[in-house]
Amino acid sequence: MPPSRRVVVLTGAVPFDDVPHAGGRYLGRLLGHLDEQGPVTVVAASTPASRDAAGRPGAPADLLLVGGAPGRTPRDRVLGRLVALGERWWRPVDPGLPPLALVADLLTDGPAARAVRAADVVDLQWSEQARLVRLVRRLAPDARVVATFHDVQSQLFAREPSTTGLGRLAWRARAARARAHERRAVRGLDAVVVFSDKDARLLGSPATAHVVPPPLAPDVVVRHPLALPVEGDPADPATQADPRQPVVLLVGHLARPENDDGTRWLLERVWPLVTERVPGARLRLVGAGAGAALAEAVAARPDVTLAGFVTDLDAEYAAASCCVVPVHTGAGVKFKTVEALVHGVPVVSTPVGAEGIGAPDWFAGLTADPDAFAAAVVGVLDAPREALARAAVVQDRTVAAYSQAAFRAAVDAAHGAAAGGRAPLQ
Numbered sequence: 001m002p003p004s005r006r007v008v009v010l011t012g013a014v015p016f017d018d019v020p021h022a023g024g025r026y027l028g029r030l031l032g033h034l035d036e037q038g039p040v041t042v043v044a045a046s047t048p049a050s051r052d053a054a055g056r057p058g059a060p061a062d063l064l065l066v067g068g069a070p071g072r073t074p075r076d077r078v079l080g081r082l083v084a085l086g087e088r089w090w091r092p093v094d095p096g097l098p099p100l101a102l103v104a105d106l107l108t109d110g111p112a113a114r115a116v117r118a119a120d121v122v123d124l125q126w127s128e129q130a131r132l133v134r135l136v137r138r139l140a141p142d143a144r145v146v147a148t149f150h151d152v153q154s155q156l157f158a159r160e161p162s163t164t165g166l167g168r169l170a171w172r173a174r175a176a177r178a179r180a181h182e183r184r185a186v187r188g189l190d191a192v193v194v195f196s197d198k199d200a201r202l203l204g205s206p207a208t209a210h211v212v213p214p215p216l217a218p219d220v221v222v223r224h225p226l227a228l229p230v231e232g233d234p235a236d237p238a239t240q241a242d243p244r245q246p247v248v249l250l251v252g253h254l255a256r257p258e259n260d261d262g263t264r265w266l267l268e269r270v271w272p273l274v275t276e277r278v279p280g281a282r283l284r285l286v287g288a289g290a291g292a293a294l295a296e297a298v299a300a301r302p303d304v305t306l307a308g309f310v311t312d313l314d315a316e317y318a319a320a321s322c323c324v325v326p327v328h329t330g331a332g333v334k335f336k337t338v339e340a341l342v343h344g345v346p347v348v349s350t351p352v353g354a355e356g357i358g359a360p361d362w363f364a365g366l367t368a369d370p371d372a373f374a375a376a377v378v379g380v381l382d383a384p385r386e387a388l389a390r391a392a393v394v395q396d397r398t399v400a401a402y403s404q405a406a407f408r409a410a411v412d413a414a415h416g417a418a419a420g421g422r423a424p425l426q
Contacts, residue, residue: 006041009030010043015031015058034411039062043064064115094177098132102132106135113139116139121415125148137188151331154176156178157171161261191208193210194210196356212411215404224317245280245282246282249323250324250325256330267301270324270326273370273371286309321388323345337354341362341391341394342395343395348380358401364387
């Protein structure tokens, strides 16, 4: 990308070092790559979360937060009230709305609008910001406009659980609305960035689609300490050690409803079946944001540990005999699934947790049935060396698919900085 090319990123979340959610980590990696090639301005609505992120180590150097401050003029104060009312009353009806403070700034020639006008590339992060494509086009008709769909909201909303008929109808209406907005956005974009071929298909397989693999693979592959030696690797005494007390690991941002629901499903319907057959097994839950109900359920089980946020995930994966991804709702590529695979840990997942990632044989188990899920975990714990040997083969495939080089090449193609097209993961 030529150094003179200015990129403006409109985002709903501000990344920083040790950000607890996968999307924020991806955006941090993306900004790191773009910063090497030219000036990048990050624009977000001013919210308590974005203001907190702005003050943390690793936050973007050129960060513009718009809205949120008391209006200085009568017009600004009226606009601020309208934004607050819209957020309060309309967002529950249409949860895919972009931040209304950002919309207002773009419409009233605020700092965000001026940044967009000066851009050569406008990068819209998340589906909410993708809905701004027509407004961005009006402000910067000559800019290249790219949007990254971290997940496909029409699928996300269609999967939302509800216990009432009225609730199900409401989520179907939200999914239909999201699908219409997705189609309009895709038609207006120069590049549609997704993380999997599956998501590209959900968006209609547009010719402008670029599958950008999240850069989750380490630069140097490290074998799991308990893995059998792989041909070409030096024999290491650690690989010959007897397996330790088996640890089953779950990693996720536990504040997200789909992770909370999946974890409680694991505790209630799967874990008792595992410990019945492997009494020494321990379950370790790693991730920030656990709610009171989940914490209470963990407290009732001495064989389960709620570790909270952990900075060194490498050590967690090295100590794990198996990783589980028990999510049943949500959409998009689950970074936690890929991260376990690139660390050479056997993974048992639901189909939702594995969507868009490799092939079925990449997983030690792939099922949403609690009995089968438990049996797959037990199978790994009963034969750890064999499971880890298979995981080492999968590790090589996953590292190749999600490498830094593959990520950079796909981003450059999407931004129009290099020749290339889609970069399928398989």
